[in-house]
Amino acid sequence: MKYRFTRKQLCIPYVAFLILFVILPLLVICYYAFTNGEGRFTISNLTGFFSSQNTIGTLAYSTLIAITTTGVCLLIAYPVAYILAKSKLKKKSVLLTLFIIPMWINFTLRLVALKEVLTMLEGNLAMYPFLNTIIGMTYDFLPFMILPLYTALMKLDDSLLEAAYDLGASKSTVFLKVILPLSTPGIISGITMVFLPAMTNYVILDMMYNSTYIMGSLIGSYFNAYDWNSGSMIAIVLLAIIFVITWASNGFQEEKSNRGALL
């Protein structure tokens, strides 16, 4: 007779994985964050985080970079996604693929190439650190913004736009009152997909000009200096921020979809 796994047994590897690689590391980070070098409980790491010019400044800078990147991505991606979704072009899938193709090329290679191009244009990359960071991030994250927007706009029924137009709305009103609200789910998932990695990604900055002015690289530098406690605390704070943002945007989305699904 064949042996059949029960559902519980099938869960075991996943539970083991979760415990080993998610819950335990989190607990370890928490432990380090709230202890000092001698292993005694302390909240000095937390107060240290908020009293240090260095960490607060980096947090603000990271947030600024993330917000700008997300904004630029949204501004570029929305028209592109709209044109791709609504045009009657027969080859639009080819166009869409062209926008996504960079994602298939090795990340490091892409950045090295971008760095070369920017060096050619600007001479010294260190002269425009913020601009270069935004360019690098946008280049990297743009497809993640285009895809959810494209999907949301594809689902938009043309007759709704015609109906609004027919009821007296000008083209801009049609956009503000119909297209924009109906593509909000796409905008939110696009923002989530760009903002969060933009907040923590330090490889881009690192490769562009060895900067340490961003959260991810800050954590790295503490760990390299064997100050695991402060490093862990930064990670915890970042986790909390991301958690709050995700929760807020999900809440917004749910409220939206509830209005449509309440039967």
Next chain:
Amino acid sequence: MNTNIAENIIELKGIKKYYDNFMAVEDFNLEVKKGEFVTFLGPSGCGKTTTLRMIAGFELPSEGQILLNGNDISNLPPNKRPINTVFQRYALFPHLNVFDNIAFGLKLKTVNVTYKNNAGDAIVRKEKLSKKEISEKVKRALEIVDLEGFEKRDISTLSGGQQQRIAIARAIVNEPEILLLDEPLGALDLKMRKEMQIELKSMHEKLGITFIYVTHDQEEALTMSDKVVVMCDGMIQQIGTPEEIYNEPNTVFVADFIGESNIFNGKMSGKKKVRFCGEEFECLDDLPVGADVDVVIRPEDIEMTAVENGSITGYVQSVIFKGMHYEITVKSGKNEIVIKSTKSANINDFLGLKIEPEGIHVIHAETNINIFDGVITAIDKVAFADGEFECDVTQLYPGYKMYDNMLVDTEGNELNIVGTQVTVKVPIASVSMSDDIEVGSTDGHIVSLIYKGDHYHYIIRTKSEEDIHLHDPYLWNEEDHVSIVIPKDAIELSLRVSEE
């Protein structure tokens, strides 16, 4: 027809719409009076929705003019036209509730409000409607569509019929001059549809707005309209009241599309006399004697009588009970005749059929000859309708003879005829079709079929949109891909005089 311009709310003059090579609407002329209920009726792809979309402003006509109260609006965008549309699949905004859906147009609307300043001059200002006005109008619109108290409801919680009503409310709340309805009942079930037909009709009477309605359902068109525009292939076939288009169809297409008909080939045999099914009948239509005609008889206009009283006789082939009546098929000679009667009959009964002159409707036969522009491509070949056919070219040049594959005169001089422009005539009766594409010289798709008692009349359309008419005793399907066979001796050629 009355052409008093002041009365016409909308006029379409010579409207044409083409996309690349495809002609969607050809030469559409129509006048609609204020308060009329006009229906565009036709099979799918006949151009009725395209015409409606041109009136709404979603499509611009390639040629022609649309006049609203005498002003040309052909190129105005939809938001600048005092016309609202009820869409086929409702197109309600899913992110707004019922109130906001209906108020969508009202919130954008501005009205002229007249003030008096201190000097006593009247000043006209454009103002938006107040919240109170809007909510009152929405309430009234909901009352009209019988959905009072639905303001706060979400669109997705409504049934199809309710959504349809909201869509209507959303359009009429703006008090448009014309309401366009694009198959608005198509998605509803039969019972709901019948109910909505009556409601729409009474709404039309109450509101006094001009309705332009698009449907492919002939019963719907007859039930609701003041005026029906029957369309086929981008062209108007007939404009008339429901009674007119039912009782006096202009073309065989209309007769076949509206209601059920017996259609026969006939010939005028005397003054107000027509011959078909092997007998002569009196009729009311006065057409030239000897003219080829199509005879249309509604199944309910044929009376079953004793053999000696009937003008034609036949055997009952089938009897189907349809609730209100029986549908009886009688075979008379080679012709099948369908009768609707409250009386039943038995299969194989031999009976007489009586048709009153009022029941016989005679239409000029569209054509019994196919005419094409062709060109001679070889000594025995002519090309037309996307194909190359064998033909006898000696008929073009009296006095010439075929000799050794050359056309020579009596003195033996050769005549080069390749490239000569000719007019080709082929009698409908001698064309046949085959489902083996290799057999014929050209091919196309069946675009129309009409049953005529003992055969079907088919129209085959070739790649370059040449139409070939032919008769066939068997039933083929629309859209079938067939090849066309024309025997050599059926092709009649005549020299075509160049147009320059």
